[in-house]
Amino acid sequence: MANEMKNTGGDVARTEREETRDSGPTFRPATDIFEKGDVVTVVIDMPGVTPDSVDISVENRSLTVRGTINAPAPEGYRRIYAEYAPGTFERSFSLPDTMDADAIEATHRDGVLTLTLKKSEAAKPKQIKVKAAQAAGTDQ
Numbered sequence: 001m002a003n004e005m006k007n008t009g010g011d012v013a014r015t016e017r018e019e020t021r022d023s024g025p026t027f028r029p030a031t032d033i034f035e036k037g038d039v040v041t042v043v044i045d046m047p048g049v050t051p052d053s054v055d056i057s058v059e060n061r062s063l064t065v066r067g068t069i070n071a072p073a074p075e076g077y078r079r080i081y082a083e084y085a086p087g088t089f090e091r092s093f094s095l096p097d098t099m100d101a102d103a104i105e106a107t108h109r110d111g112v113l114t115l116t117l118k119k120s121e122a123a124k125p126k127q128i129k130v131k132a133a134q135a136a137g138t139d140q
Helices: none
Strands: 005-007 013-015 026-028 031-036 039-045 049-059 062-069 087-094 105-109 112-118
Touching: 039 087, 049 105, 049 112, 062 112
Parallel strands: 026 087
Antiparallel strands: 005 013, 013 026, 031 039, 039 112, 049 062, 062 087, 105 112
16 A cells, blocks of 8 residues: 555545655645635645755646655754654646646745745637627618
């Protein structure tokens, strides 16, 4: 059951995959998604992750977010017990065609990553003006 998800408390899940054992567990971070008008906001909890260790990519309409946690013992100390282990946060989302993958913005503050996605111009509602047509057989 190497790929079995294990609940580690709260809404964070951990997997123990063979390829990640040396670098620590992979966590699935708690995520909230909000929509207002033409904007979708994705809020991802990534405690212990610094902005420079976050990697965000889009490939084939799949948005993937990764962040690495490095939790070394303070200088001069030896770790004897840890519940907060070094590892990686990772989450993937399928982007609908209505989202503009080139217009994604990301901010990071206090361990929370916020992504702002905008709907593409082609997906926005449009008003079509109706013109009065001339009756058949009339001159202009």
